[in-house]
Amino acid sequence: MNTRLTARQEAILEFIRDRIQQGLPPTRGDIAEAFGFASRSAAEQHLRALAEKGAISLNEGRARGIQLVDVRPSLRRPGPELPLVGKVAAGQPILAQEHIETHLAVDPDCFRPRADYLLRVQGDSMIDAGIFDGDCLAVHRQPEAALGSIVVARIDDEVTVKRLQQVQGQWVLRAENPRYQPIQLRDKAWHIEGLVVGVLRRLDKP
Missing domain, CATH: 1.10.10.10 (Winged helix-like DNA-binding domain superfamily/Winged helix DNA-binding domain)
Incomplete structure (x- = not known):
């Protein structure tokens, strides 16, 4: 000063x-x-x-x-932090600087596997899995996941959160809300961005 x-x-x-x-x-x-x-x-x-x-x-x-x-050091948030990602623009990396809203005092080692970032949920497509609009998902970055996992996936440059399944040998991303139809991945350009390893309910809200 x-x-x-x-x-x-x-x-x-x-x-x-x-x-x-x-x-x-x-x-x-x-x-x-x-x-x-x-x-x-x-x-x-x-x-x-x-x-x-x-x-x-x-x-x-x-x-x-x-x-x-x-x-003052005594008032700093203790321990490590994770970036909180908001809306991801089509075709851009999830962790691009413009997508990061803030950093939250969350220990990445609280999750298994370790979390790499937090992703803010938009919409109600996963409500039957206990994931609601405005929640923050802890995500571990990895390019593959077991069947039945909830994943962050990129489909034709758009990012979505869904459950990974196979139906008659074909990959499908399924919502946890009966209002939404499963996304058939045949003939689509897609890949897994990460595995959802935890849910934090509106952690950054006062």
């Missing part, structure tokens, strides 16, 4: 840390209310001072655009 903080700045920084640990940075209004400021502009002035001293960075134009720069 470039310059020592005042007692009030230390208190505001601690407040910001606490709110981020709870899930979201505070707004200017939150800070003004917590410290009895007459207006949000007073909170903004303190935030500008903290940014100038290197304690935080500000994302202009966002109400909660506050990020910690000088995070």
Whole structure:
């Protein structure tokens, strides 16, 4: 940090840390209310001072655009993390940087086999397997899987999560929701991206 903080700045920084640990940075209004400021502009002035001293960075134009720069070791997330992947664009690698929403404090060795990343579920095609829209799947990267496994597969450049099966000698990806028809893989370009090894329910939600 470039310059020592005042007692009030230390208190505001601690407040910001606490709110981020709870899930979201505070707004200017939150800070003004917590410290009895007459207006949000007073909170903004303190935030500008903290940014100038290197304690935080500000994302202009966002109400909660506050990020910690000088995070105290005692408040850092302990242990390893896994990248959380959101919507994957067609034809692009799953772990492309633009697909990674954040990193979550999840130990990859909690899963067998070891997880390589978390994938956010979109849709209800696997609800009968206990996988719901918004869940995070722990995925182990591998190019093959046993029959009956739930896999992350790429079909014609689109990524999907389904159960791997064979019907009359033909590979099939089956949804766990009767509203969806099985995906017949004959004559399709497809491959397995990974094996689903765990489900985390909306882990990153406050």
